[in-house]
Amino acid sequence: MQTALTEPLVKATGPQPSRNATRRSARRSGRSSNHPLIFLAPAFAVITVFFVVPTAMNFVYPFTDWSAFKPGIRSAGFSNFHDILADGSLVSSLRITLIYAALVALFQNLFGLGLAVLLERDTRVNRFARALFFLPVLMSALAVGYVFQAMLKPEGAVNGVIGSLIGRHVTVPWLGSTTWTIVIIALVHSWKWMGLAMLVYLAGLKSIPEDLQEAARIDGAGRWKAFRLIRLPLLAPAVTFNVATALLGTMNGFDVVQATTGGGPARSSEVLNIFIFRTFGQGLYAQSTAMSLVLFLAILVLAVPLVLTLRRREQIL
């Protein structure tokens, strides 16, 4: 099983020529009846019915008055969008979501890369540390949120430690600030996922040939310089993957925010999915779908240029 770790990495470093060769020989052997389309049918049926159709419906229901309080569903034009624009929840939720996603993408990648560099060598201590940093990834995000809610309460564990250090009773409301709480939640979210980012960066570091590093050392480059100028650019595919998944995944986030603050204080951490959850609970279904459409479009608008730029940068480097 020693090869298990290196096997996919070898594949990852040199897929280009073999993939082209496969495609060429596929064309040569030609006959598409060898790979009948019927094999696609079940998967495409499920994706269409349970993913595409609801998404299409999500472009219709925001323009209705669907709610728990009326028997029928009638067209309502843009009134739902008008409502969530007028009461400011569209702009504020969208803004909070974007800030939250950007902060998580930043923290998660900084922590993940830092851990990968720190724990890169294959020693017993490092393997142990990696396993423990991966533990939060296995935990439910909801559970992680509750753990940190308990630690960050005014009478919680963190204030207890600070208090005993400075010898005074401390009751900082870590989750009670309308400005900084979103940053704290982003840190908690990053704590949960940094182990995964670390693994991806570790794999990326392993795929960089040793001799590049050695050549730089012989040429007299210091530790930091060799890292910044040689290894960091070669980590581009890992950065692409980590930034894209962190940013877009967090746009769709819910659990950590719900478990730590539930959107508070004063709705200052109410990301889009919390709004959707709250209005759904209040029976305002059409408003939920309107915000759900906003979320879909926001991610679509972000995803296309993000993937394209990161891919292009990868090719330039």
Add this chain to the structure above:
Amino acid sequence: MTAVSGTRAVADKSSRRAGPRSRGSRDLPRRLQPLGALLLVAVVIGLPLWMVIATAAKTKGEALNPSFSAPTSWHLLANLRQAFTQGEVLRGLFGSILVVVPTVVAVLVLGAAASWVLARRGGRATAVMYGFAISGILLPPAVITVVLLLRQLGIAGSPIGMVAVYTGMYLSTVIFFMVGFIRTLPLELEEAARVDGASPFTVFTRIILPLLRPVIATATILVCLYTWNDVFYAFFVLGGSNTSTLPLNLFKVASSGIYLNNWNLIFAYVILMTLPLLIVFILAQRRIIAGITSGAIK
């Protein structure tokens, strides 16, 4: 391959600027690294973990304000037992398994069949179909209207409905990983079987499926990780029904008035809920790490 030549130029440039370093400055961080790593683990992971275990072992009164202090007397087993019965762990566990296992089987079988054809057929139409199939990796599912659709189909609040939603969501991830993997497999293996008169179905089940083992492991792990811990979609699809899952139970326990600030029971529940995945991880650690990273750095 511009990457390599690009860095070489950078390396040349840097060598002119930086002078040679002494060995000593390089060895000191190396010797301090294990200590630093352990210290970091202790603070960043150890402290929260200790608080969970210590609080789960305290009495209700002592756990009211969670702290890092040790419990005056240990009630861990009693609290675990109480969380187990009051949090309906067995029912949640049953529901979780009822949802996660069929989801994994469905995404693997449907995903493998589709990925084989998508990876092997050429042309623009296939590229478009592939793009369609993997679009769900980045795009979020429409969570409200999917519930409406499930109601119209009569499977809202049922494990079948939940499995259908998860399968629709995670097929794209599985197809992405599997297509990448199948493209690296030599076509000659299939051709040899075909020359011997094997039908496409036989080629798929006898040649392709056995070769997919590593990527099947990866997909299983990822889908388990997401579905086992999911509470958002479970809340919309299963909320208020007879079926419950472990995270959904935790959500109910923690947000219901009686348990508010009952941190000892909440954390006892967190321990019980995390154990199954933790055991799987300890047993298959190497496989999991290799699997997760294989698709990421292509």
